[in-house]
Amino acid sequence: MPRSAYSYLKDPSVIPVELAPDVDGPLDCRLELPENMEARAVKLHHESVVFDLHNHVHRLADNMLRDFETYARSGRIAMGYDGIAKSGMTACFNGYGGSAGRRSSPQAWQFEDIVWDLGIRQADIAHHQDVTILGTCVNDVDKAKATGCCAVFANVENAGIIGNEIDRLDVLYGLGVRCMGLSYNQRNTIADGSNETQDGGLSRFGEKVVVRMNRLGMLMDFAHSSDRAILDTLEISDAPCCISHSVPKALNTHPKAKSDDILRAISDAGWVFAVQSVPNVTSSKKEQSIFDVADQIDHCVEVMGIDHVAIGTDSMFGDHLGLHKCISKMMGHPAKPFVGEYVKYLENPGEMPNLTRVLVSRGYSDDDIRKLIGINVVKLLEKTIG
Structure with a gap:
């Protein structure tokens, strides 16, 4: 029997929309390898710690254009339990709130909604x-x-939800949050985001936030933050941080992408950079796939060293591109074409075994694959959340 979210309530009406499948969806596919490589990949994936540093292991509405608002405002976002089981993941940082969790307000990132x-x-x-x-x-x-x-760890992508109340960090820690992004694309009271035209880095209040997060044992994430915010934090943080889902600018010039200079600076400080798998962020090509993700992993390993690279897919179950279209409409962004429709072989969390497969096909050793798919994140957490 399929596993259903909120099944303990024994009331199917608690989720008001039809959901996208979390297994056997229309984009699910397996990366085919020669028999000897496939056997090695399956064994490695099963025996290793597989840790996605950033994803969203919930199911989207099956009809996003019609049902996105109803679902986002319902207060019951549904986890994809069968898809999680299929993934073979040992652990992940799951993102909470944001555009998908807006129960109290049509605007994202309200503290009450988180x-x-x-x-x-x-x-x-x-x-x-x-x-x-x-x-x-x-x-x-x-x-x-x-x-x-x-193990599902809690991540919140925008510390701006705390406003100017720093003790809200302690509240969130007490509720289980162990990783938080300091800003989300735009400027907040703490730090500038990656989409700002001017980069002021950390605010004075942001410096206090860095210190408090160090003391709490909460991992700081700069996936949506500006370069200056990263460099400012390098100067004052007592613990390593991460970029939980991004791409190297050398391969795709997206606003979130990071230059080789930033990659070297964070690797020198012991940080971890995780490559993501999101249509039109992973690549600007019409056909986008796990091979683009693998190219970016290869580049980051070359620039940063094998011990500082990981995977943070930022994936979910359902129409990821449809979500982006809905968010753009919600935020009043100008209509623009989206070049690619999905990332083949790594479009949702259930396809995580394909990551191990592609790394086997690229010739990485077993030890290096274990680092890339999980051990590097575990070592980072040992130095941060404990």
């Missing part, structure tokens, strides 16, 4: 312990591996 989304979804996770456990410390990764479950 608290609701954390609470309601983590209650559901706790009722699916055959697949998931709540992750709050490194030991939970070991527990998940031993039990065959996936």
Whole structure:
């Protein structure tokens, strides 16, 4: 029987829209390898710690253009438990709130909505312990591996939700949040975002936020933040940080992309950079695939060294491009064409075994593959959240 979100309530009406499938979806496909490579990849994926540093393991509405607003405002975003089981992931950082969790307001990133989304979804996770456990410390990764479950760690992509109340960081930590982005594309009270035309880096308040997050043991993420914010944080943070889902600018000049100079600076400081898999961020080509992701991993390994590179797919179950179209409309962005429709072989979290397959096909050693698909993130967490 399929595993359903909020099934403990025994009331199918709690999710008001038809959901996209989390297994056997229209874009699901397996990367084919020669028999000897396939056997090696399957064994490696099964035996290794597989850790996605940033994703969204929920199901989107099946008809995004019609049902996105109803779903986002419903207060019950549905996790894709069968897809999580299929993925073979040991752990992931799941993003909460944002455009998908807007129960109290049509505007994203309200503190009240983050608290609701954390609470309601983590209650559901706790009722699916055959697949998931709540992750709050490194030991939970070991527990998940031993039990065959996936440890779901909480990530919030925009610390701007705290406004000017720094103690809200402690509240979020108490609710299980272990990773947070300092800004999300635009400027907030803490730091500039990657889409700003002027880059002021960290604010004075942002410097206090960095110190508090260090003391709490909360991993800082700069996937949507500006270069200056990264460089400012390098000067004052007592712990390594991460860029949980991005791409190297040398291969795609997206606003989120990071230059080789930034990649070298963060690797020198012991940070981790995770390559993402998102249509029209991963590539600007019409046909986008896991091979573009692999090219970016290759480049980052060359620039940063094998110990500082990971995967942060930023994937979800359903029409990712449809989500981007809905968000653009919601935010009043000018209509623009989207070149690619999906990232073949790594469009959703259930396709994570294809990542191991493509790294095998690229000739990486078993030890290096283990680092790229999980161990580098675990070592980062040992130095941050503990």
